[in-house]
Amino acid sequence: DTAVSQTPKYLVTQMGNDKSIKCEQNLGHDTMYWYKQDSKKFLKIMFSYNNKELIINETVPNRFSPKSPDKAHLNLHINSLELGDSAVYFCASSPAVNTEAFFGQGTRLTVV
């Protein structure tokens, strides 16, 4: 069983489109995250949710809207996609805030 799973694995879309990425964790963790990894492999936090509540929002454009329907799910919706949004997006979860995180396999987003 995959601990942190996200779909889709690959996403190619045109500029201006709206897309969603889904994430689910079966580890029973309270905290979930979205990270963005750019072409230089730099991993940067975007959002953090604890018990379905947003606790960290790192100056991300408001075209990005996370939604946590329950503790096990954290989805990411992106409006009006731009070329600069091309990156790998990782979902992660941890037992609590400020503890070790477990990552999904990533969603490689390419905006053309």
Add this chain to the structure above:
Amino acid sequence: QKEVEQDPGPLSVPEGAIVSLNCTYSNSAFQYFMWYRQYSRKGPELLMYTYSSGNKEDGRFTAQVDKSSKYISLFIRDSQPSDSATYLCAMTGSGGYQKVTFGTGTKLQVIP
């Protein structure tokens, strides 16, 4: 100055060598330190998680933290070709909701 500095490499070593990977940081509030391994086109995988200064050993891996020098290291003994990956250090503070800050990663290649 970046909060976390990590030499991007690449670092090439022969099989069986001892590998030393390092990060320096500037934020004295960092209290928790992690090392992740990331294979190409995969999500980061947690290797080590430590809180206090000193050494923590797990099999062939040893994590070392020197808070006075703001310096952390990961040592890999008897390196194997399967250790070839990018190694990311990560750290965070304690108290309240703290984001995890990652280094840029060091690419390691172990040559058979």
